[in-house]
Amino acid sequence: MTYANSNPEVEAWLRKLGWALSRMPSPEREGIVDETRAHMYERLARGLTPAQAVEGFGRPDAYARKFMDEMDLSGALGSQRGGDLLGAIARRVHRSLIALVAFVAVLCLFCLAAGGAVAMVMEVVDPVHTGLWVGEAGFFIGTNDDLSRAKDIAGDKIYVVGAVLIAASYVFGRLILLGAVRALARR
Amino acid sequence: MTGETKSDAAESRRAQLLKGLAELALLSVLKECPHYGLEILDRLRAEAGLNLAEGTIYPLLHRLEKAGLTKAEWRIEEAGARPRKYYALTDEGRAELVEQQAEWSRVSASLGAFLERGGE
Numbered sequence: 247m248t249y250a251n252s253n254p255e256v257e258a259w260l261r262k263l264g265w266a267l268s269r270m271p272s273p274e275r276e277g278i279v280d281e282t283r284a285h286m287y288e289r290l291a292r293g294l295t296p297a298q299a300v301e302g303f304g305r306p307d308a309y310a311r312k313f314m315d316e317m318d319l320s321g322a323l324g325s326q327r328g329g330d331l332l333g334a335i336a337r338r339v340h341r342s343l344i345a346l347v348a349f350v351a352v353l354c355l356f357c358l359a360a361g362g363a364v365a366m367v368m369e370v371v372d373p374v375h376t377g378l379w380v381g382e383a384g385f386f387i388g389t390n391d392d393l394s395r396a397k398d399i400a401g402d403k404i405y406v407v408g409a410v411l412i413a414a415s416y417v418f419g420r421l422i423l424l425g426a427v428r429a430l431a432r433r
Numbered sequence: 434m435t436g437e438t439k440s441d442a443a444e445s446r447r448a449q450l451l452k453g454l455a456e457l458a459l460l461s462v463l464k465e466c467p468h469y470g471l472e473i474l475d476r477l478r479a480e481a482g483l484n485l486a487e488g489t490i491y492p493l494l495h496r497l498e499k500a501g502l503t504k505a506e507w508r509i510e511e512a513g514a515r516p517r518k519y520y521a522l523t524d525e526g527r528a529e530l531v532e533q534q535a536e537w538s539r540v541s542a543s544l545g546a547f548l549e550r551g552g553e
Contacts, residue, residue, distance in 0.1 A: 281491060281518050285471050288515070289487075302487025312492035320499060 255296035256286050259306055266310030270317060278313055319431040323424075331423035338430065348426035355415040355422075361387050362411030369404045378407050387411070455493060457537055458483055460522065460530040463503060467521035470494060494520055502526035 260283050267275040286299040303309050315338075322334035332352065338345035365387045368376040375389045381396025387407065390396050400407045458481045462473050474490045477483045497503045497520075504523050507516045522530065 277518075278491065278495070280516075281470060284469075284515050284517055285487075285491075288471050304486075304488055309488050312488070313495060316492060316496050316499070 253287075253290065253296045256283070256290070256300060259300040259303070260286075262306035263310055266307045267313060269314065274317075282309075316431075319427055322427050323431060326424070328420060328423065331420070331427055334427055334430075335423060342430060344426050344429050348422050351422050352419045355419040359412045359415035359419075362408035362415075364388060366405055366408035369408075373402075377401070377404055454481075454537075455483055455485060455489070456497070457530075457533045459490075459493060459497070460502065460526060460533065463520055463522045463526070464530060467519040469517040469519050471517075473520070497526070502529050 260279055263282060264275060264279050267278060270278075282303065286296075286303075289299040289302070290296060318334050318337065322330040335345045335348050335352070339349050365376055365378075368389050372389060375391060375393070377390065377398030378385070378387050378400035379390050379396035380399050381390075383396070386396075387400075387404075390398075455477070458477050459473060462468060462476050462481075468476070470490050473494070474485060474487070477485055477490075494503065494505075498505055501523060503520045503526050505518050505520045507518050509516045
């Protein structure tokens with residue numbers, strides 16, 4: 247929507263807003279730009295200068311981010327796919343403590359699941375040195391070169407232990423991601 | 434702390450406090466009849482005392498519309514005038530307003546009593 251009495255400063259700001267919203271579906275993006283345009287021109291009609299009218303909205307990219315954030319979070323909650331949830335969290339790690347904590351927790355769970363998977367593979371390759379070990383250093387899963395320093399408590403049940411680790415990491419990781427995205431969406 | 438810094442800190446505290454109330458106040462404005470964004474913003478500033486920034490209202494309206502609490506339509510009120518997007522409460526939005534209002538009354542009453550307590 248453009249008008250004969252358009253203001254170049256306002257239109258330049260709105261053009262940048264449109265660019266910043268480019269990841270958004272077209273009708274939604276145009277709706278936001280048109281509504282912001284209507285608001286700014288009404289402010290101009292009430293006596294504000296173009297600089298004052300755009301200043302109230304801040305930088306176009308920062309303003310766009312408020313809509314993009316909401317779209318990102320509601321999209322992730324709608325799909326509930328692990329990749330979408332993790333992506334929404336990863337994009338906020340640098341600016342949200344909730345996202346940072348959730349990301350680190352999920353990373354730890356991923357490492358635990360990876361350890362379980364590696365142990366299952368290594369059990370086939372080197373069953374003597376692979377297991378769930380208890381020693382001076384505490385619990386660990388994987389391969390152990392010095393059998394005198396730790397005892398394998400899983401034996402041939404290492405496959406079960408590995409599968410439980412992977413399943414539990416997936417379930418807890420998903421719960422953490424869902425909880426974090428919901429918490430961010432409420433803010 | 435200088436006078437200006439004290440005033441900035443007070444403004445920041447006030448902004449934090451009011452931010453959470455914006456949604457409730459906005460739903461309340463729409464209880465009576467549909468309004469467009471600028472009108473809502475001006476009423477929240479003038480009548481509810483919420484000093485919201487200009488760019489705060491539309492992301493909130495957008496979120497409420499997506500959540501199904503409001504519905505919107507574009508209207509042209511006079512020939513040649515710019516169209517305005519009017520927002521109205523849905524049934525779900527009215528129910529949410531009732532719930533939020535009850536919660537606010539409960540919280541403000543107990544917090545008010547706590548803050549006004551005697552000198553224990």
